[in-house]
Amino acid sequence: MSGILALLVIAVLIGVAIALYNSLVSLRNQVGSAWAQIDVQLKRRHDLIPNLVSAVQGYMQHEREVLDRITTARSRALSATGAGAVGEAEGALTQAVGGLIAVMERYPDLKANQNVLALQEELVTTENRVGFARQLYNDLVARYNTRQQTFPANLMAGTLGFRPAEFFQVDAGDRELPRVDLSAR
């Protein structure tokens, strides 16, 4: 009788362990694909920026340094290696683009220009895509790490080779980014 009971307990434990393992694997895969999505969006931004900058250059002769900062930040982001450095360089680029969006606000006649408006929409969506990809990634990392560190997964996660994933770091300035309201409505 007690033998059957012990077998039953062992079976249940194995079942729980399998479910935990599978959920950890699933989370790890989701974290991986979210990271790939960030990469896609960052690359999209890198490809777009030269065009965007040359398009507004004509309108913004007096804002050379804003545009220069974007160009420099982009080339730094391109050459950055390692998670920490990439995060920092991309953070600086995000800030620089945010600066351009804010500056465009100061040119009322720019807002009457359809091309500029289209450009501005392009800038905003580019930044949003990067931001939301990062948001999803960080949320998933938080969930993945929490799952690993809480009972009962913490008993087996390390042994089975699950390591806490790294957050996509943003520098302090980026987090402080002011909400820019260009709405005329």
Next chain:
Amino acid sequence: MAVEASLPSGGPPPPAPRNIFDEQRRNRRDTWLLIAAFVALLAFIGFGFDLFIFNAAGVTRAGGVPLPVPIAATFAALFGLGSAWLGYRFGDRAVLASSFARPLSADDASPDVKRLLNVVEEMAIAAGVPKPRVYLIDEPDPNAFATGRDPEHASIAVTTGLLLAMNRDELQGVIAHEMSHVRNFDIRKMTLVAALLGAVLLLSDWATRVRLGIPTSRDRERSGGGGPVMIVLLVVWLLTVLLTPLIGRLLATGVSRRREYLADASGAELTRNPLGLASALRKLDAATAPTARIYRGTAHLCIADPLGQTANHRQGWLGDLFATHPPIADRIARLEAMAYRRSA
């Protein structure tokens, strides 16, 4: 046309994230229950036909022997299974076609459309789902809905009125709300409800056209006598036939109301900006005209009740019972409470 910048901050995740997988599981289970209940209901109605109409009318094989199989019950159950499958597979197309929605592509140069497509793409990224197909309904009243069977086969439709009325933050809120319906499989359940509701209405229409062969004493003699059990069964069956359309409507409303609060909340979780959706809801509320192009049977799919303002303000027990949507004021209050918690 103004463009509004709303850069997502890398801020802290919202409080108490709900488990999206629980929601998905629940919706999958509900879908199966719904199909089972629908088929059982139809089989019961068909069974009644066999018992009270075919039998009473003396539909028999040659020689007066009763029919060997309940023909109507079998037919009705097959019809139920068939329409459930059609609803599951093609319900989204039917819903889109019935509201005259036209698909949008990236080639569309209009700035409003470009912005819409961008916002949909952003929200798909935030939700971690493939980008759904986007449809436009030529209709001045602002409204939007999502349909489909899973995130891989999803569509979001908005009216031209919505595009004109909303700024970027508000549009983002609305699309995030719809994207939540997509992500947690609400769309599958709701589209199926729309399709089955349509089938039920069609069927009950037929049923009421059939001349009811209420068994007379002569009939009873012929069918071997029924007694009180048969009478009770007849009453229950008649009630079912008469009440089915009503039950279907109640089901559609009950299924959708709670989902709206949930989609509001998880939509705000996607944008991290509850006030965007709150402000959009206020504008939807202010638009008093009914959404003419959205058919009554798909009302529960929409972000705001297409019947117009009165429907969004109904309160109280009876209003609650028939409203496909919770009162908008209540939804706005909940979103603002979220914003308050976040800034606190």
